[in-house]
Amino acid sequence: MRFRLSDRQVGILFMLPFLITAATFIVWPVAEAIRLAFYQYNPLRPHDQFWVGLDNFERILDDPLFWESFHQALVWTGWSILFQTVLGVGMAMLLHTALPGIAVFRGLLLFPYIVPTVVIALNWRWIFNSEIGIVNHALLRLGVISENIAWLATPDMAMASAIVLNVWKYTPFVIICVLARLQTIPTELYDAAKVDGAGAMRRFLDITLPMLKEVLVVVIVFRTIWTFNKFEEIYLLTRGGPGTSTFNLAVYAFEEGMANLRLGVAAATGVIMIVLLLVGTIVYVRVSGFGREEKPA
Amino acid sequence: MDVRLERLSKSFGTNLVLKSLDLTFPERKFVTLLGPSGCGKTTLLRLIAGLERASDGQIFFGERRVDHLTPGERNIAMVFQSYALYPTMDVAANIGYGLKVRGIPRPERTEKVGVVARVLEIAHLLARKPRALSGGQRQRVALGRAMARKPDIFLMDEPLSNLDAKLRATMRGELKRFHLDLETTSIYVTHDQLEAMTMSDLVAVMDQGIVQQYATPEEVYDRPANLFVAGFIGSPPMNFAEVEVERADGAPVLRLAGRTIPAPAQFDLAAAPRRLVLGIRPQDVRMAAIGEPRAIPGTVWMTELIGSERLIEVEIAPKLRITAEVKSEIRAELNAPAAVAFDAAKLHLFDPGTGRALPRRA
Ligand SMILES: Nc1ncnc2c1ncn2[C@@H]1O[C@H](COP(=O)(O)OP(=O)(O)O)[C@@H](O)[C@H]1O
Ligand SMILES: [Mg+2]
Numbered sequence: 037m038r039f040r041l042s043d044r045q046v047g048i049l050f051m052l053p054f055l056i057t058a059a060t061f062i063v064w065p066v067a068e069a070i071r072l073a074f075y076q077y078n079p080l081r082p083h084d085q086f087w088v089g090l091d092n093f094e095r096i097l098d099d100p101l102f103w104e105s106f107h108q109a110l111v112w113t114g115w116s117i118l119f120q121t122v123l124g125v126g127m128a129m130l131l132h133t134a135l136p137g138i139a140v141f142r143g144l145l146l147f148p149y150i151v152p153t154v155v156i157a158l159n160w161r162w163i164f165n166s167e168i169g170i171v172n173h174a175l176l177r178l179g180v181i182s183e184n185i186a187w188l189a190t191p192d193m194a195m196a197s198a199i200v201l202n203v204w205k206y207t208p209f210v211i212i213c214v215l216a217r218l219q220t221i222p223t224e225l226y227d228a229a230k231v232d233g234a235g236a237m238r239r240f241l242d243i244t245l246p247m248l249k250e251v252l253v254v255v256i257v258f259r260t261i262w263t264f265n266k267f268e269e270i271y272l273l274t275r276g277g278p279g280t281s282t283f284n285l286a287v288y289a290f291e292e293g294m295a296n297l298r299l300g301v302a303a304a305t306g307v308i309m310i311v312l313l314l315v316g317t318i319v320y321v322r323v324s325g326f327g328r329e330e331k332p333a
Numbered sequence: 334m335d336v337r338l339e340r341l342s343k344s345f346g347t348n349l350v351l352k353s354l355d356l357t358f359p360e361r362k363f364v365t366l367l368g369p370s371g372c373g374k375t376t377l378l379r380l381i382a383g384l385e386r387a388s389d390g391q392i393f394f395g396e397r398r399v400d401h402l403t404p405g406e407r408n409i410a411m412v413f414q415s416y417a418l419y420p421t422m423d424v425a426a427n428i429g430y431g432l433k434v435r436g437i438p439r440p441e442r443t444e445k446v447g448v449v450a451r452v453l454e455i456a457h458l459l460a461r462k463p464r465a466l467s468g469g470q471r472q473r474v475a476l477g478r479a480m481a482r483k484p485d486i487f488l489m490d491e492p493l494s495n496l497d498a499k500l501r502a503t504m505r506g507e508l509k510r511f512h513l514d515l516e517t518t519s520i521y522v523t524h525d526q527l528e529a530m531t532m533s534d535l536v537a538v539m540d541q542g543i544v545q546q547y548a549t550p551e552e553v554y555d556r557p558a559n560l561f562v563a564g565f566i567g568s569p570p571m572n573f574a575e576v577e578v579e580r581a582d583g584a585p586v587l588r589l590a591g592r593t594i595p596a597p598a599q600f601d602l603a604a605a606p607r608r609l610v611l612g613i614r615p616q617d618v619r620m621a622a623i624g625e626p627r628a629i630p631g632t633v634w635m636t637e638l639i640g641s642e643r644l645i646e647v648e649i650a651p652k653l654r655i656t657a658e659v660k661s662e663i664r665a666e667l668n669a670p671a672a673v674a675f676d677a678a679k680l681h682l683f684d685p686g687t688g689r690a691l692p693r694r695a
Pocket of ligand 1 (some may be wrong): 345348350368369370371372373374375376377
């Protein structure tokens with residue numbers, strides 16, 4: 037007897053590999069993390085985990101370090117996203133022009149994005165090294181500073197350095213998204229605006245920016261989620277220090293889970309992060325009016 | 334306000350697109366730039382609008398030289414082929430944008446937009462976004478945008494080419510009406526000769542960056558200045574055939590496919606070269622009885638019915654066919670013997686060397 041599959045069965049069959057992968061690597065870990073958030077769990081004693089209800093959450097909310105990390109996570113995310121967006125849009129507009137030689141830069145664009153974070157972070161540690169780093173060396177030679185700055189050893193400077201690293205690495209992502217959108221805007225729109233008497237600034241505000249709105253909403257949501265959750269850049273560059281001054285929630289969760297062996301608390305921190313991002317994203321997308329289509333005639 | 338171009342040239346790199354044009358668009362006239370795709374019509378319009386800089390030459394609006402002015406300073410309006418409506422603004426904002434940029438306060442703007450919208454019968458669409466409009470409605474919004482500003486010069490680049498045939502016919506009339514109401518100088522670009530012939534006061538026929546003829550539609554049709562204009566204007570296109578000038582008893586005659594036909598009296602053949610190109614429009618050719626004196630015999634090569642008319646192609650010599658446009662009642666069998674005849678007064682004669690029409694007698 038020959039097998040005959042209906043279209044529906046074939047469809048399910050094609051989706052199966054993805055569904056299995058997603059279940060194994062996304063759904064199960066997340067579910068497990070949520071479960072763990074309600075347990076006390078020491079990875080060195082895996083067998084005596086027990087239900088503690090909301091204890092983990094209470095503990096976190098009572099922990100001043102959590103609030104400090106939360107505040108720092110907002111600073112870290114806010115400035116990173118602000119600079120990435122502004123720089124990304126600006127550079128995309130520059131790359132969109134027909135200046136000679138600009139194609140080379142378009143090609144180089146992905147470079148920071150594809151280099152592994154470890155390599156970048158270690159490099160940046162050298163670059164920002166207060167004694168032998170190139171930044172201090174250059175600034176001294178230029179006479180901008182008169183003595184070495186401890187970039188990674190003072191709290192504000194460490195945070196600023198981490199933000200600079202994040203901006204350097206991920207601005208290309210913003211540029212690529214914005215550039216792709218810019219290339220779909222018909223040049224006749226700008227011609228029409230010129231005939232209507234609009235100058236360069238008006239054309240940017242009235243035509244370019246509104247047309248970039250949807251892509252910017254998406255880019256900002258994704259970049260916010262990724263940056264808020266970011267662990268390795270901060271950890272590799274500053275280890276959360278000096279002190280705890282560059283802790284964000286991801287570093288906080290890591291320290292709780294790995295250093296203090298409180299995996300339940302780490303999992304609860306993760307759950308709090310998910311909730312924060314989910315609520316933030318929904319509010320933001322609603323307010324920005326993304327995807328609101330008007331009915332055609 | 335009239336528009337005057339003096340020795341206007343434009344090149345993109347080494348590609349010389351407009352070659353030293355001298356052209357005047359008289360005040361309040363509707364002038365069409367007509368020519369095949371790629372001949373430089375859009376480029377010329379963009380130069381007048383100030384969206385491109387000329388490589389050489391000058392542009393005057395009235396007495397004022399405008400070369401250095403931005404498009405916004407020239408007080409022009411332009412309708413683009415794609416309409417170029419601002420997709421993120423609703424219809425009212427699209428129409429009012431030029432006023433807003435010029436700092437007209439909102440109440441006045443709203444009022445002006447309302448007036449324009451009523452004239453164009455799009456008042457019910459003011460809150461819509463362009464993508465929720467049909468082609469004809471978009472067209473009207475594009476016109477409205479031009480109208481709200483009271484421009485000195487009104488520029489249109491193939492504004493009807495994206496519409497279906499029926500709508501195009503209606504819009505031709507509306508555009509002309511619109512031009513008369515606006516009382517501006519209008520410059521209209523098209524590759525469609527029907528649009529050019531029906532709407533224009535003057536037609537500038539362009540080819541390869543050069544104005545081939547600049548005259549009224551009647552003149553361009555009845556007295557084409559050269560072979561290009563003769564072949565480009567008219568549908569189906571004019572028949573061309575090589576002829577030789579001979580003298581019989583002192584009076585010049587033309588030899589066509591082994592036959593002798595009297596030279597048309599309207600042309601002065603005194604200084605004409607021996608070989609000429611003869612042109613005759615299919616509408617001026619009739620089917621004659623075989624054996625009729627002066628008729629040219631041949632065989633029917635192809636017939637085509639085009640509504641109330643029929644096109645009959647008659648081969649009068651190897652590879653030389655003459656198309657006649659006749660009433661559809663007149664029938665012709667393929668490969669049957671037939672004869673064509675025409676009135677010498679309707680003939681056109683061209684110098685094959687220069688392509689120019691022979692001079693006509695006064
Ligand atoms: N921005 C431009 N850069 C280079 N070449 C151009 C540009 N615009 C037009 N051209 C060239 O100029 C010629 C005339 O173009 P255009 O004015 O658009 O013709 P038309 O409108 O009559 O079809 C074409 O050969 C076209 O390739
Ligand atoms: Mg064109």
